[in-house]
Amino acid sequence: MSAERKREILGFAVAVAIVAALPVVTRSAYWLSIGVFIALHGIVAIGLGLLLGYAGQVSLGQAAFYGMGAYGSAILTLHLGCNPWLAMGAAAVATGLIAYVIGVPTLKLHGHYLAMATLGIGIIVRILFNEGGHITGGPSGLPAVPNLAIGGFAFDNDLRMYCLAWPIVFLQVVFSRNLLRSRLGRALRAIHDSEIAARSCAINTAKAKVMVFVLSAVYASVAGSLYAHWVNFVNPHPFSFPFSLELVVMVMVGGAASIWGPLIGAAALTIIDQSLLQLGHVFPIAEDLDIVLFGIIVVLVLLFMPRGLVRGLSSQEAERRAG
Amino acid sequence: MSLAELLQYLVTGVTVGSVYGLVALGFTIIYNATGIINFAQGEFVVLGGLIFYSLYVAAHLPLVAALVLAVAAVALIGVLMERLTIRPLINSPVVTLIIITVGVSVLLRGAAKLIWGPEALPVPPFSGEHSLFVGSVAVHLQYLWVLGLTVLAVVGLRLFFDHTIVGKAMQACAINSEAAQLAGISVSRMVQGSFALSAALSALAGIVICPITLASYDGGALLALKGFCGTIIGGLGNGLGAVMGGVIIGILEKLGIGFAPQGYAGYQDAFAFVVLLLMLFIRPSGLFGRQRTEGI
Amino acid sequence: MRCPYPRLLIASCIVGLAVALVVGGGCAKPQPQQVPGGPPKVGEMPVPQPAGEPIKVGAIFSVTGPGAPLGEPEKFAAEMIEDAVNKAGGINGRPLKIIIEDDQTEEAKAVLAAKKLIEQDKVCAIVGPTMSGTTLAIVDSCQKAEVPLFSCAASAKITHPVKKWVFSSAQTDVLAVQRIVEYLKQQGTKRAAIICDSNAFGQSGAEQLRKQLGEAGIQIVDEEKFATKDTDMTAQLTKIKAQNPEVIICWGTNPGPAIIAKNMKSLGITAQLINSHGVANQKFIELAGDAAEGVILPCGKLLVADELPDSDPQKATLLKFRKDYEAFTGKPVNTFAGHAFDSLQMVLQAIRKAGDDRAAIRDALEQTKDFVGITGVFNLSPEDHNGLTKDAFALVVIKNGTWTQVK
CATH class of the missing domain: 3.40.50.2300 (Response regulator)
Incomplete structure (x- = not known):
């Protein structure tokens, strides 16, 4: 077993241990809910990280795919009486198809055309949610989305949801890791370094990029479905452009060059955000400053660790060892 | 639809569109200098309007003084942004720089809310609340200010780029920064200049439109997105194309409202983005752009 | 790091600072001021200081984000009430603590805020959120945790169909x-x-x-x-x-x-x-x-309070609220602050009656009758968790920059 493989397994074990420890330490719905949100945002961010870190493309419409999952689940369960698991699967397939249709023409082009196309798609999709009348519930949304359940066991509280969402995250991490070791993964890395060089090695670059994009959309859709079945309510607002940007920020802050980076970014931003909100209770002067401080922190992290927390920390560690 | 109605849509569309155009031009200048899409562009627009409000309405400065000072203040903010957040990272991947502009926009928006509060603020039109009527087509006097200042800014910029050393140097950097550096041009100074110029243009857009739209701390996002659409429709990197793209978006949007059947008016904001997508699928280099060849 | 333009940088910092000062000075945010005349006097007797474990009430408002123009006044109203109640001897002799969370007009943040209030702070009731979307996002959390929620948002979906733990004080x-x-x-x-x-x-x-x-x-x-x-x-x-x-x-x-x-x-x-x-x-x-x-x-009648006949049951409440709010914040009163006032006062009234047990508060809330609030006179019942009638509205016309009732 190589040293790298050992480190990888160790890292995975540490992550599982941390996640498993939280419910043992606290049963507070607040902390568990933060955990669930980190998992949901993490699922989307990992997908986005693959796209950004390995295919070198940005999506500015990931919130829309997250929303398609949420709305797909809500609409299929509420209007058609669909089983929630089935709804989740159907929404993911539909989202993947839509991503494919967008990806094929834009990813053929060089440059950040995918970013622009996804920006447009994101805004159009949000307007469709808003104008969907009876089907989407319009701007005031659809309440009473049912919980996910296995037999009589419903994932209807924060602990149960926590125990559902995190195994999904870990499955996703393993799957993504194996994917990167596959032919597709090698193709992606080649594209990231030089697309033309990759193409001259007979790699179908457009196809590889489309695959990753579709995968990232499907991840987002699954996370969106989990959101809908957990919060039991969907409305258009959470799925708009600012959240798409926030997701990209998560990936960049965490570091796009590793699978763990985006997850750590999602965790870091969610925790910083909540801490800043709570800081206002301790120091009244910070009460109005939370958003400004949040902006400052994001800028500082990127300034001093332009490759993100994961790469930033590990390279510092490497330097220390070398010195 | 009567002719008067059609003309009314066109007049409004061109006015709103020229504001999109100014913002689009701002995007283009920074993009040409650095390759960055600056997500804080909308905040420049907003800060222009808000600082102008403080100087013109709250501090009772004369119109021209308030206008110039507000534009200068926002240009300074642009310079500071470049100096503090972009320059230290200028060799990082472009995506990192783009995301840092997102961070700056969050920061600026938060600061604007702290200083000016969450509610919109009224700014009186420069020449009073009057309209000219041409037949039954109404032209608000502020529209003339918007159009006039836009034309002035675009022509001024053209002259600056074509006839001054600094302008030519900036263009040289946009075309090939390494070659420009070899020719003795300070690229980093030109990048700084592009941020100043871009911020100034966006501030101007924010100032001229705020008597119509009111000034508020979070009103810039939509304007910036539409401006960005204009940038792409005009062909990313093409300054004049960006202005035209903005105007086209403005006109299409207003005509879209006019022609929308009953009950579909809610889709008006989707209009600009549908055009954006069509453009990307059919002619990704934009209306006025050239196809680029790529290198390794 | 070498600084190529130290002078430019310093100069721009100074100018930037100057601009910020001018701008900030021109429209500085009014700080909450003391209500003139000190704490409300109860029969000129010295008010007993509240003692013991504080009674905790949660509040979720959109203090930032698109809902801020509504959420900020609501927050001011809640702070004003906390201040006034504690100066007047607290609730049932205990101090009142209102824990205000900002949901930033985001549904996910509202969910977290609700869970924090319920689980960490163990509040006995929640007032807010400001918006319909954020309210509907936390309805389920409150229903499951069995915590009374008194929203300040207007969507009919909040109270129709009636949900056991959810009330709203805004006119539909x-x-x-x-x-x-x-x-x-x-x-x-x-x-x-x-x-x-x-x-x-x-x-x-x-x-x-x-x-x-x-x-x-x-x-x-x-x-x-x-x-x-x-x-x-x-x-x-x-x-x-x-x-x-x-x-x-x-x-x-x-x-x-x-x-x-x-x-x-x-x-x-x-x-x-x-x-x-x-x-x-x-x-x-x-x-x-x-x-x-x-x-x-x-x-709501708040804007035309002066014009109301003295027989109007709301007149005294409205005038006092307006005076207190404007003294406390230095800003003109608005109806959103009124929603927070109504929600909070009804919750406090229920606590006075029933103590700080969540279920008891809910039952007491449902029994609220003839509560004279800012938005109207509330009559809650098991079938109606909003409790307003169309008399809550006056029709006004704007004349010479002020409001006059349409006769």
């Missing part, structure tokens, strides 16, 4: 539209156009307008929409103008409706503009300027 659109239609019928209006915000508030208003105008036999000649952040509605109004309606009904919150009033004036449209209670605040007049003149809207 049903009542506001009733008041407008009643007026239009009196005037013999035949042709109306509507222009509504595409958000939840505007569209639930549009739905009611379609329904009730239809029932009254008033034709809707055109229906337009605008996005909350739209900056120019000339095109929509041009379209409406071509249909030549007698009245234009606009449904939204600032600044959209103010822009519409101004656009109408610049287009030379002479139809009567009717607005919703969403702009029943001084801000609308300030933003729309001259264009606000003659605009008719339904609003």
Whole structure:
């Protein structure tokens, strides 16, 4: 077993241990809910990280795919009486198809055309949610989305949801890791370094990029479905452009060059955000400053660790060892 | 639809569109200098309007003084942004720089809310609340200010780029920064200049439109997105194309409202983005752009 | 790091700072001031200091984000009440602690805020959230945790169907539209156009307008929409103008409706503009300027408190609230602050009656009768968790920059 493989397994074990420890330490719905949100945002961010870190493309419409999952689940369960698991699967397939249709023409082009196309798609999709009348519930949304359940066991509280969402995250991490070791993964890395060089090695670059994009959309859709079945309510607002940007920020802050980076970014931003909100209770002067401080922190992290927390920390560690 | 109605849509569309155009031009200048899409562009627009409000309405400065000072203040903010957040990272991947502009926009928006509060603020039109009527087509006097200042800014910029050393140097950097550096041009100074110029243009857009739209701390996002659409429709990197793209978006949007059947008016904001997508699928280099060849 | 332009940097810092100071000084945020005359005097007797474990009430407001113009006054109202209650001896002899969370107008943050209040702070009830979306996002959390929630948002979906633990203090659109239609019928209006915000508030208003105008036999000649952040509605109004309606009904919150009033004036449209209670605040007049003149809207009685007859049960409450709020914040009062006041006062009344047990508070809330609030007189029951009637609305017209009741 190589040293790298050992480190990888160790890292995975540490992550599982941390996640498993939280419910043992606290049963507070607040902390568990933060955990669930980190998992949901993490699922989307990992997908986005693959796209950004390995295919070198940005999506500015990931919130829309997250929303398609949420709305797909809500609409299929509420209007058609669909089983929630089935709804989740159907929404993911539909989202993947839509991503494919967008990806094929834009990813053929060089440059950040995918970013622009996804920006447009994101805004159009949000307007469709808003104008969907009876089907989407319009701007005031659809309440009473049912919980996910296995037999009589419903994932209807924060602990149960926590125990559902995190195994999904870990499955996703393993799957993504194996994917990167596959032919597709090698193709992606080649594209990231030089697309033309990759193409001259007979790699179908457009196809590889489309695959990753579709995968990232499907991840987002699954996370969106989990959101809908957990919060039991969907409305258009959470799925708009600012959240798409926030997701990209998560990936960049965490570091796009590793699978763990985006997850750590999602965790870091969610925790910083909540801490800043709570800081206002301790120091009244910070009460109005939370958003400004949040902006400052994001800028500082990127300034001093332009490759993100994961790469930033590990390279510092490497330097220390070398010195 | 009567002719008067059609003309009314066109007049409004061109006015709103020229504001999109100014913002689009701002995007283009920074993009040409650095390759960055600056997500804080909308905040420049907003800060222009808000600082102008403080100087013109709250501090009772004369119109021209308030206008110039507000534009200068926002240009300074642009310079500071470049100096503090972009320059230290200028060799990082472009995506990192783009995301840092997102961070700056969050920061600026938060600061604007702290200083000016969450509610919109009224700014009186420069020449009073009057309209000219041409037949039954109404032209608000502020529209003339918007159009006039836009034309002035675009022509001024053209002259600056074509006839001054600094302008030519900036263009040289946009075309090939390494070659420009070899020719003795300070690229980093030109990048700084592009941020100043871009911020100034966006501030101007924010100032001229705020008597119509009111000034508020979070009103810039939509304007910036539409401006960005204009940038792409005009062909990313093409300054004049960006202005035209903005105007086209403005006109299409207003005509879209006019022609929308009953009950579909809610889709008006989707209009600009549908055009954006069509453009990307059919002619990704934009209306006025050239196809680029790529290198390794 | 080498600094190539130290002078430029320093100079720009100084100028930037100067600009910030000028700007900041020009419109500094008013700090909450002390209510003149010290704490409210109860029969000139020294007030006993509250003692013991504080009673904790949670509040979730959209202090930042798009909902901030509504959420900020709500927060001020809650702070004012906490201050006043504690100076007057607390609740049942115990100090009152209101824990205010900012949901930043985001559904996910509202969910986290609710869970924090329920689990970490162990509050006995929650007031808010500000918006309909954030309220509906936490309804389920409160239902499951069995915590009373008293929302400040207006969507009919919050209280219809009735949810055991959820109440709302804002007037629903049903009542506001009733008041407008009643007026239009009196005037013999035949042709109306509507222009509504595409958000939840505007569209639930549009739905009611379609329904009730239809029932009254008033034709809707055109229906337009605008996005909350739209900056120019000339095109929509041009379209409406071509249909030549007698009245234009606009449904939204600032600044959209103010822009519409101004656009109408610049287009030379002479139809009567009717607005919703969403702009029943001084801000609308300030933003729309001259264009606000003659605009008719339904609003809570807060704005016309001076004009009310002394027999009106709300008059004294309204005048006192306005005086206290303006003294506390230095800002003009508005109806959103009133929603927070009503929600919170009803919760406090229930706590006084039933103690700080969540279930007991809920039961007591449901029994609330003839509570004289800012928005209206509330009569809650197991079938009605909103408890207002259309008498909660006065119809006002804006004249000379102020509000007068339409007779």
